[in-house]
Amino acid sequence: MVEILSSAFMQKALLVGIIVSLISGIVSVFVVLRKMSFIGAGISHAAFGGVAIGFFTGINPVITAIVYCAATALGIEIVSRKGKVSEDASIGIFFASSMALGIVLISLSKEYTVDLYGYLFGNILAITAGEVQISMVVAVVVIGLILLFLKEIYMTTYNEEIARVSGIPVRAVNTMFLIILAVSIVISMKIVGIVLVSALLVIPGATAKLFAKNLHFMIATSCGVAVLSTAAGLFISYEFDIAPGGSIVLTATAIFLTALFLKRKR
Amino acid sequence: MKAVEIKNLTVRLNGREVLNNLFLSLDEGRFLGVVGPNGGGKTTLLKAILGLIKPSSGDIRVFGKSPEEVLKSGRMFGYLPQVSKVAQDFPIRVIDIVMMGRYGRIGMLRWPKEEDRRKALEYLTVMGIEDLKYVPFSELSGGQQQRTSIARALAGEPKILMLDEPNTGIDVIGQGDFYHLLKGLQKRFNITILMASHDIGTIPAYVDEIACLNYTFHYQGDPVGALDETVLNDLFGKDVDLLHHTDICEKCERLRRV
Numbered sequence: 452m453v454e455i456l457s458s459a460f461m462q463k464a465l466l467v468g469i470i471v472s473l474i475s476g477i478v479s480v481f482v483v484l485r486k487m488s489f490i491g492a493g494i495s496h497a498a499f500g501g502v503a504i505g506f507f508t509g510i511n512p513v514i515t516a517i518v519y520c521a522a523t524a525l526g527i528e529i530v531s532r533k534g535k536v537s538e539d540a541s542i543g544i545f546f547a548s549s550m551a552l553g554i555v556l557i558s559l560s561k562e563y564t565v566d567l568y569g570y571l572f573g574n575i576l577a578i579t580a581g582e583v584q585i586s587m588v589v590a591v592v593v594i595g596l597i598l599l600f601l602k603e604i605y606m607t608t609y610n611e612e613i614a615r616v617s618g619i620p621v622r623a624v625n626t627m628f629l630i631i632l633a634v635s636i637v638i639s640m641k642i643v644g645i646v647l648v649s650a651l652l653v654i655p656g657a658t659a660k661l662f663a664k665n666l667h668f669m670i671a672t673s674c675g676v677a678v679l680s681t682a683a684g685l686f687i688s689y690e691f692d693i694a695p696g697g698s699i700v701l702t703a704t705a706i707f708l709t710a711l712f713l714k715r716k717r
Numbered sequence: 718m719k720a721v722e723i724k725n726l727t728v729r730l731n732g733r734e735v736l737n738n739l740f741l742s743l744d745e746g747r748f749l750g751v752v753g754p755n756g757g758g759k760t761t762l763l764k765a766i767l768g769l770i771k772p773s774s775g776d777i778r779v780f781g782k783s784p785e786e787v788l789k790s791g792r793m794f795g796y797l798p799q800v801s802k803v804a805q806d807f808p809i810r811v812i813d814i815v816m817m818g819r820y821g822r823i824g825m826l827r828w829p830k831e832e833d834r835r836k837a838l839e840y841l842t843v844m845g846i847e848d849l850k851y852v853p854f855s856e857l858s859g860g861q862q863q864r865t866s867i868a869r870a871l872a873g874e875p876k877i878l879m880l881d882e883p884n885t886g887i888d889v890i891g892q893g894d895f896y897h898l899l900k901g902l903q904k905r906f907n908i909t910i911l912m913a914s915h916d917i918g919t920i921p922a923y924v925d926e927i928a929c930l931n932y933t934f935h936y937q938g939d940p941v942g943a944l945d946e947t948v949l950n951d952l953f954g955k956d957v958d959l960l961h962h963t964d965i966c967e968k969c970e971r972l973r974r975v
Contacts, residue, residue, distance in 0.1 A: 615788060664808060
């Protein structure tokens with residue numbers, strides 16, 4: 452244990468892991484309550500296209516991915532709100548076409564393909580000092596926005612029509628949440644990778660919902676599950692020399708299944 | 718003052734005309750029952766008044782203001798959507814739901830104050846559910862859930878209470894009590910109530926006015942006349958048997974003799 456914590460790269464990994472877990476923990480609560488798991492999975496796969504744009508243009512892939520994912524999230528929302536295409540179909544279309552765009556752009560810029568593995572499956576051990584700072588800033592902004600507009604997000608999640616009748620600008624709240632979701636996905640992508648990131652946005656919230664009697668309790672539990680999964684997953688990955696992304700998500704899954712078992716027993 | 722005034726209202730949803738040429742004039746403090754078959758446009762009418770649906774033509778005034786203006790202020794209506802529209806497994810306690818009713822008054826970037834807490838508790842007491850304040854919503858009976866939702870709607874101290882099929886999920890015995898309770902609220906707070914329901918048999922005994930809606934209004938006014946056979950045929954189609962809620966149910970007696 453001491454040995455793990457004494458290495459600088461593990462310290463950084465653990466620090467970023469905890470920061471990102473707090474973000475995904477709080478966002479996960481609303482992903483689960485708003486039944487947005489599938490849109491989360493869609494946006495996270497779209498991140499592949501966003502990262503590829505970064506590789507292709509030479510701009511920092513995290514920035515292109517944030518912009519691309521936010522645009523995709525809003526695109527899905529607009530297409531399905533117009534009513535011509537159902538939401539699941541529009542997620543499916545955006546998701547697949549973004550992956551295709553990514554594949555095309557990557558094949559055009561062969562020299563960068565080495566980094567690609569890190570984006571797809573996560574590379575928490577290769578976190579740079581700059582990325583630690585970015586994740587701290589994102590954490591302050593995302594968690595700050597959610598807490599500032601907690602009433603509005605909560606009521607809109609409970610029932611959109613009641614929220615509108617109470618004078619809450621529901622569409623603005625929903626748009627803000629979609630952008631928060633896109634940013635959280637991109638920032639979590641570094642930890643567990645594009646393929647697994649949606650797990651961090653679903654499992655903590657779903658676990659917390661099993662026991663939650665109110666919102667604050669659910670947020671606290673969800674953040675706790677996310678932090679515990681990341682920390683324990685990292686140690687397991689170090690001990691047994693396995694991929695951290697996989698071990699973090701499997702740890703989270705194990706916590707969820709244990710919680711489900713305890714809940715059923717009661 | 719007129720609480721709600723509607724002229725010439727027509728609403729189309731997805732290309733289909735749902736409401737046609739409605740006129741309505743409701744005085745402040747009255748209890749209006751909007752009855753009619755499912756799919757007859759009751760919910761659409763309520764939503765148009767609330768400003769949630771834009772009419773294709775006609776004019777709606779709520780205390781002299783347009784629904785858009787009213788929606789922005791967020792203080793005019795206490796609204797109960799149909800029960801099925803609210804997630805049953807949402808992690809929320811009774812007190813949290815009632816406090817939600819204050820959000821429109823509290824406003825953005827502000828937090829509930831002592832007064833908001835006091836009001837929330839006050840309306841819990843009015844609805845007789847103060848002992849349940851820390852109980853999760855999902856653990857309540859249908860009747861308790863409706864009382865909680867009404868406490869939430871009242872907590873915003875609205876001028877108009879809009880109820881969409883509020884008797885769903887409450888057993889038949891409880892329904893009479895429920896309407897009685899609404900009647901009491903109307904008198905106590907001098908609040909205007911608009912209630913949509915398909916329960917045409919019981920409602921006339923409790924409301925001040927009734928409007929029979931199926932695509933257009935087939936009857937408006939005194940609740941007693943709404944039970945007229947021609948109105949009911951217009952509303953529900955032919956071959957409608959009405960079960961009057963009296964001490965002795967004539968229809969049941971007749972059926973028993975057959």
